[in-house]
Structure formats: C-alpha cells, structure tokens
Amino acid sequence: MNSAKELVTQQLFFRRELSERVGWLVGVRWVAVAAALISAWVLRLWRFDLPIAPVVGVVVAMTGYNLMFAIVVRRLRRITPDHQVPFQICAHAQILCDLAALAALIYLTGGFYSPLTLFVLFHIILAGILLDPIYAYLYACMGILGIGLLGYLQAVGALAPHTRLFEHAIYHVGHSPRENGVLFIILATAYLITAYLVTTVKLSLRAKGRTLLRFGKELDAANTKLTALYDMVKQMAFCADYQELMDSATQNTARIMGVKACSIKLLDEQRQTLRFASNYGLSQNYLAKGDIDISKSPINQRIIQGAFYTIGNIEEKDYFQYPENVRQEGFSSMICLPLKVEKRVLGVFCVYSQARFNFTDADVDFFALIAELTALAMQNLKSELNKSWFLQKAAHQLRSPLNAVDSMLKVLRKAYAGPLNDRQAEMLAQCERRIESLSLTIQDLLKLGIKRADTAPAELRQISLAPLLAQLSAVYQTQAKEKGVHLAISLESGLPAIMGEEKLLDDLYTNLLSNAIKYTPAGHQVQVTLAKEDPKRLCLQIADTGIGIPQDQLPRLFTEFFRAENAKAHTDQGTGLGLAIAKEAMDRLRGTLHIESREGEGTRVTCYFPIAA
Amino acid sequence: MDKANDILIIDDDRDLVHSMRIILETKPYTIRTAHNGKEGYHRVEEKIPDLIILDVMMATDTEGFDLAYRLRNQERYRDIPILMLTSFTQKMVETGADKFQHIMGEEWPVNKFLEKPIDPDVLLKTVEELLRGE
Numbered sequence: 001m002n003s004a005k006e007l008v009t010q011q012l013f014f015r016r017e018l019s020e021r022v023g024w025l026v027g028v029r030w031v032a033v034a035a036a037l038i039s040a041w042v043l044r045l046w047r048f049d050l051p052i053a054p055v056v057g058v059v060v061a062m063t064g065y066n067l068m069f070a071i072v073v074r075r076l077r078r079i080t081p082d083h084q085v086p087f088q089i090c091a092h093a094q095i096l097c098d099l100a101a102l103a104a105l106i107y108l109t110g111g112f113y114s115p116l117t118l119f120v121l122f123h124i125i126l127a128g129i130l131l132d133p134i135y136a137y138l139y140a141c142m143g144i145l146g147i148g149l150l151g152y153l154q155a156v157g158a159l160a161p162h163t164r165l166f167e168h169a170i171y172h173v174g175h176s177p178r179e180n181g182v183l184f185i186i187l188a189t190a191y192l193i194t195a196y197l198v199t200t201v202k203l204s205l206r207a208k209g210r211t212l213l214r215f216g217k218e219l220d221a222a223n224t225k226l227t228a229l230y231d232m233v234k235q236m237a238f239c240a241d242y243q244e245l246m247d248s249a250t251q252n253t254a255r256i257m258g259v260k261a262c263s264i265k266l267l268d269e270q271r272q273t274l275r276f277a278s279n280y281g282l283s284q285n286y287l288a289k290g291d292i293d294i295s296k297s298p299i300n301q302r303i304i305q306g307a308f309y310t311i312g313n314i315e316e317k318d319y320f321q322y323p324e325n326v327r328q329e330g331f332s333s334m335i336c337l338p339l340k341v342e343k344r345v346l347g348v349f350c351v352y353s354q355a356r357f358n359f360t361d362a363d364v365d366f367f368a369l370i371a372e373l374t375a376l377a378m379q380n381l382k383s384e385l386n387k388s389w390f391l392q393k394a395a396h397q398l399r400s401p402l403n404a405v406d407s408m409l410k411v412l413r414k415a416y417a418g419p420l421n422d423r424q425a426e427m428l429a430q431c432e433r434r435i436e437s438l439s440l441t442i443q444d445l446l447k448l449g450i451k452r453a454d455t456a457p458a459e460l461r462q463i464s465l466a467p468l469l470a471q472l473s474a475v476y477q478t479q480a481k482e483k484g485v486h487l488a489i490s491l492e493s494g495l496p497a498i499m500g501e502e503k504l505l506d507d508l509y510t511n512l513l514s515n516a517i518k519y520t521p522a523g524h525q526v527q528v529t530l531a532k533e534d535p536k537r538l539c540l541q542i543a544d545t546g547i548g549i550p551q552d553q554l555p556r557l558f559t560e561f562f563r564a565e566n567a568k569a570h571t572d573q574g575t576g577l578g579l580a581i582a583k584e585a586m587d588r589l590r591g592t593l594h595i596e597s598r599e600g601e602g603t604r605v606t607c608y609f610p611i612a613a
Numbered sequence: 614m615d616k617a618n619d620i621l622i623i624d625d626d627r628d629l630v631h632s633m634r635i636i637l638e639t640k641p642y643t644i645r646t647a648h649n650g651k652e653g654y655h656r657v658e659e660k661i662p663d664l665i666i667l668d669v670m671m672a673t674d675t676e677g678f679d680l681a682y683r684l685r686n687q688e689r690y691r692d693i694p695i696l697m698l699t700s701f702t703q704k705m706v707e708t709g710a711d712k713f714q715h716i717m718g719e720e721w722p723v724n725k726f727l728e729k730p731i732d733p734d735v736l737l738k739t740v741e742e743l744l745r746g747e
Contacts, residue, residue, distance in 0.1 A: 404632070439730075
C-alpha cells in the first residue's frame with residue numbers, strides 16, 4: 001500500500017469526523033439554550049433573585065449565533081466538505097462565542113463566586129474533542145485568566161456583579177483573599193486537569209482509530225486479492241487444455257501478486273531437469289537458456305525437496321545456474337515454491353519482481369496458497385485428460401474390429417460379394433443388428449464414462465413408443481424362446497407420442513428387457529406392458545418372475561459394474577453396466593424409473609414417460 | 614468416363630480395406646491401397662490418384678490428418694479429393710474440431726467425412742459424387 005495515499009485517506013477520515021462534530025455542537029447548543037431558559041424560569045419560580053431580562057438577553061444572543069453557525073456549518077459541508085481549516089475556525093468561533101455567553105451568565109449569577117464557573121470545563125472538553133490538544137490547554141488558560149481577572153476586579157470593587165443569587169450559599173461575598181486564592185487554585189487545577197484528561201483520551205482514541213483504519217485497508221486489500229484468486233481458480237477449472245491452464249495460472253498470478261513476471265517449470269519424468277512450461281513476462285532471451293539441470297541448480301534442488309525460497313536481493317546470492325540471465329532480466333527479488341499435490345512435486349512455480357525485498361511473509365503465504373490451488377487444478381485436469389484419453393482409446397480399440405466386421409457383413413448382405421438366398425440375407429441382417437447393438441453399447445460406455453458430467457440436454461423429439469418397442473423386442477423374442485422363457489408383450493395401440501430420442505429409448509428398453517430375460521429361469525415369464533398411466537404420462541412395465549434382487553442390494557443397483565450376488569451366481573454374463581446406462585438414458589429422457597423386487601419372486605421395473613405436449 | 618478412375622485407399626485395417634476394394638471394384642475403378650500414412654504418401658508420389666479414401670486414426674490418433682495436411686500443403690497434390698473415414702460420428706468430429714484445430718490450422722483438409730461402419734451403397738454414392746467434383 002502506498003503510504004502517501006494511505007495518509008491522505010486517513011486524514012480524510014479524521015476531517016470528516018471534525019465536520020460531523022462541529023455540526024453536533026450546534027445541535028447540543030440548542031439543548032443548552034433550552035436548559036438556560038428553563039433554569040431561569042425555575043429559579044424565578046423558587047423566588048431566587050435573578051436579573052431575568054439580561055439572562056434572557058444572553059439566551060437570545062445564543063440563539064442568534066447558533067442559528068448563524070447552523071447555516072455556516074451546512075454551507076461549509078456543501079462547499080468544502082473535505083477541508084479542515086474552515087471547520088477548525090468554525091469550532092474556535094463557536095467555543096469563543098460560548099465562552100463569551102458563559103462569561104455574561106457568570107457575571108449575572110455571582111461573578112467569581114458563581115457556580116457556573118464550573119461550566120468552563122465543558123468548553124475545555126469541547127476544545128479537546130474538536131481541536132488539536134494545544135487548544136484544550138489554551139482555552140483552559142483563558143478560563144483561568146478570565147476567572148482570575150474577574151475575581152481581582154470584584155475584590156478591588158472595580159466590578160459589581162449580581163451577587164444576591166446565592167446569598168446564603170457557600171459562595172457568598174466577603175471571603176478573605178486567602179479563601180479566594182484557594183477557590184481560584186481549585187478552579188484553575190480543575191481546568192488544567194480536564195484539559196489533560198480529555199487530550200490524553202482523545203490522542204489514544206485517535207491512535208486506535210488509525211490502527212482500525214489500517215486494519216480496514218489491509219482487510220480490503222486481502223479481500224481484493226482473494227477475490228482475484230477465486231476468479232483465477234474458477235478460470236482454471238474451465239480449462240480443458242493443460243497448456244491453457246498453466247498460461248492462465250502464470251498470467252493471473254503475475255497480476256494478483258503485482259509482479260513483473262511469473263513462471264511454471266515442470267519436472268521431467270526422471271526428475272532431473274526442469275523445463276519452462278509456461279511463463280508470463282519473461283524475455284525470449286531468458287527462456288533461451290533452456291532446461292535447467294537440477295544437479296547444477298542448488299536452489300531448484302532444494303525447492304523440489306519441498307523448500308520455499310524467497311530471495312530479497314538476488315545480487316547478494318549465488319544460487320543460480322545462469323546468474324547472468326537473472327541480472328539481465330532486471331529481477332531483484334523472487335519467490336520460488338514447489339508445485340505439489342500432497343507429496344508429489346510437479347514442478348517449480350516462481351514470481352519475479354524488479355524491486356528488492358519486495359515480498360513480505362504474507363506475500364509468501366499467499367503465493368503458497370496460489371501454488372497449492374494451481375497444482376491441484378493441474379493434477380485434476382491431468383487425471384481428467386488421462387481418463388478421457390483412456391476411454392476414447394479403449395472405445396476406439398473395441399469399435400475398430402466391430403466396424404470392420406459390420407462393414408464386411410454389409411458387403412455380404414448387399415450381395416457385393418455374390419448373390420445370397422433370403423434366409424442367408426436375413427441372418428446376416430440379424431448379425432448386423434447384433435453387431436450394431438454391441439457397437440452402441442461401447443459407445444454408451446464411452447458416453448457414460450466421459451459425458452456423465454455433460455449437462456447439455458438430449459435433443460428430444462416426438463416419438464411413438466409402441467412401434468419402436470415392438471421393433472426392438474423382435475431380437476429378444478428369439479432369445480427368450482431359445483431360453484424357454486415366456487415373453488409376453490402387450491403394447492397398447494393408439495397411445496399418444498412421447499418426447500424421446502430413439503437411441504436413448506433403445507438403451508433403456510434393451511437393457512431392461514435383456515436383464516429381465518437374463519435373470520428369469522426357463523419356464524418362468526417376462527411380461528412387458530405399455531399403457532397410459534394418466535393424461536400426462538405413459539407407463540412401461542417390465543415384470544418378470546425371475547430370481548429377483550436381495551432387499552439389501554437394491555440401493556446399489558445403479559452403481560456401475562455392480563452385480564447382485566444372486567445375479568452373479570445365476571450367470572457369468574453381464575458387465576454390471578446395464579442399469580447404469582438405463583438410468584442415465586432415463587434421466588436424459590426426463591422420465592422416471594422405479595425398481596421393485598423380491599428375491600426369489602421376481603422384479604418389476606416401471607418407467608414413466610412424459611407425453612408430448 | 615474414358616479411363617477407369619484411380620482410387621487410393623489408405624487404412625491400417627486390412628479387412629476394411631479389403632471390403633472397400635470389393636465394393637468399389639463393382640464399378641470401373643482402379644484400386645490401390647496403403648496401410649499407413651507414409652506408404653500412402655509414396656503411392657501418391659508414384660501416381661496422383663483421382664480420389665483418396667483415408668482413415669483418421671492409424672498408428673497415431675491424427676495420422677490421417679497429418680497426411681491430409683501434408684498433401685494439402687503441396688501445389689501438386691492440393692486438388693486431390695479426400696474422403697475421410699472416421700469411427701466418430703460426424704457430429705463428434707464437428708464438435709470436437711477445436712481439439713484438433715490448434716494443431717492443424719484453420720480448415721479441415723478433407724472434402725468429406727464418412728462414418729464407419731461402411732455402408733456399401735453410401736460409399737459408392739459418395740465416391741461418385743466426389744469424382745464428379747461435387
């Protein structure tokens with residue numbers, strides 16, 4: 001933080017305080033005016049001998065100058081709200097006027113012996129609050145002089161104040177000079193002590209105010225930095241490319257840390273060299289030095305072992321493999337930290353500044369936080385990329401031979417390799433369908449793996465469900481018959497269309513139906529029904545009298561690769577992906593899927609599809 | 614057409630190449646084949662084909678594209694129509710284009726994509742269109 005700028009804001013803060021207080025004084029004076037009037041009236045009621053006309057005169061004068069000050073303060077606030085001097089003058093003027101009015105009241109209530117001499121204290125306090133400490137003492141001395149002079153003039157008979165008010169009180173005419181002297185000293189001491197106390201308290205309050213103000217600024221700066229860091233992390237989270245992520249990290253870090261340059265160096269597999277992977281603000285010349293041999297760079301060696309390095313003045317140290325380059329670049333101080341996730345070091349993260357001793361401990365801590373988050377983001381993206389690369393590769397490897405087989409089948413079926421009879425053509429068509437369904441499953445596996453997080457909604461269109469299901473069921477009729485399972489399919493005709501997508505419906509239905517047949521022993525049955533549930537939904541039910549699912553395993557059914565114990569015992573076939581894919585498909589179709597089951601009795605899967613509007 | 618069109622098929626999947634050969638030989642085409650990018654480039658150097666059918670992923674994920682760009686960057690070979698085979702759907706290639714773009718440059722170096730598995734009728738139709746210059 002720039003200290004001159006800080007001073008200005010600080011002064012502004014205290015000036016505003018003065019302008020507020022000066023206005024407040026005007027307000028307090030209205031109360032004083034009212035109090036003076038009421039007191040005068042009460043004293044009269046109680047038959048005190050008070051010269052009412054002059055007192056009222058003083059009160060009228062107070063009202064007058066207070067009105068004036070009210071206007072002046074308002075105007076000052078409008079014209080020069082941030083200038084201190086006019087408000088200071090205004091404060092002096094107010095105190096002086098008040099002292100004059102007080103002097104008049106003191107004169108009217110007994111002069112030197114008037115108890116109102118105590119009220120001088122208020123003005124000393126006000127001066128202490130509003131003005132510099134010296135003025136509290138100045139006004140205290142003025143009070144002492146005034147009271148002393150009054151006492152002297154009264155004693156020599158040069159002034160004859162109105163003394164009958166407290167004739168029988170402690171203060172009455174005729175004290176000896178010795179007593180008068182004691183009274184004067186007590187008053188004078190009270191004035192001075194008040195001035196001392198009020199200025200001391202004020203100075204300590206002001207010091208606290210400054211500290212608070214500084215804390216406020218620091219908090220503000222920290223908040224700005226953290227917000228910038230948050231934005232940086234958010235930006236990194238959206239990066240799909242490793243280089244893009246690191247470039248975003250170096251650029252943002254240089255900006256947030258307010259430094260000239262920033263770099264990320266990555267460690268090679270053998271952990272022997274560091275390669276500049278991303279930089280911001282470094283010259284080509286600097287980068288041209290190439291990879292850093294760790295065995296020749298003690299500083300990098302230490303960092304890779306986990307040490308933080310802050311160098312205040314690069315000139316003094318002998319850390320670098322290429323000290324000339326560092327000097328040429330004009331860097332004087334730097335922080336270098338390991339980029340690491342848990343204990344694994346990915347590389348070295350540095351910020352470079354041209355100023356000497358530019359970094360405080362707080363800066364190092366903050367940079368360490370940035371480094372930690374950056375390393376996490378890098379690690380995260382890397383594992384994402386690995387996963388997606390693996391799945392793509394796996395899917396490609398699986399699909400390539402299938403595509404070849406499929407292409408060859410098509411060549412055969414379409415008689416490019418010679419004529420076929422109808423039976424052969426039909427069987428080849430069946431082969432093609434099966435191959436296609438396998439190929440689609442592989443595609444789904446890929447989709448399930450990579451696109452789980454894909455938030456883009458499926459493109460649904462109006463589909464008539466019954467014909468599609470009938471078509472999809474054909475393969476399974478044969479399968480069920482071969483197994484000896486009775487497959488009864490009852491699809492109501494004339495049902496309204498639903499919003500769907502063929503492939504998703506295929507995923508859903510074929511997975512559910514093949515499951516039902518797979519887990520139903522010979523002689524049992526599978527019943528498929530499609531009907532209208534209510535005006536808004538169609539209901540598809542696939543019920544079997546098969547092996548069922550144990551109650552305790554029902555909650556895990558949609559977990560990928562999960563297969564219930566009795567299912568595994570029943571058949572080796574099955575990847576445990578079917579229901580996960582079906583569920584994923586149903587979610588994308590925006591329908592709902594319920595499974596009820598009892599072990600040994602059977603399973604009923606119910607799907608609800610929203611009817612197209 | 615006076616002389617048979619010369620079609621060069623470059624794909625590392627020999628079975629698929631064989632299938633395509635069977636399909637294309639039902640028409641008066643001369644078929645040459647190659648099983649990787651390098652071999653394919655040699656075949657092009659030997660004789661400029663009228664059409665190249667090229668697979669995207671061979672030994673590397675982008676071998677097909679690498680060859681396509683190499684050909685597109687040379688005056689002599691720039692105008693050879695290329696039909697690219699992919700096991701991605703057309704849509705995936707299009708939406709995933711930006712993943713390749715920063716390596717490859719601005720424009721796709723091929724005339725048309727054809728999705729695997731290969732449908733003989735579609736292959737013949739596409740080849741005819743490309744040879745006609747559509």
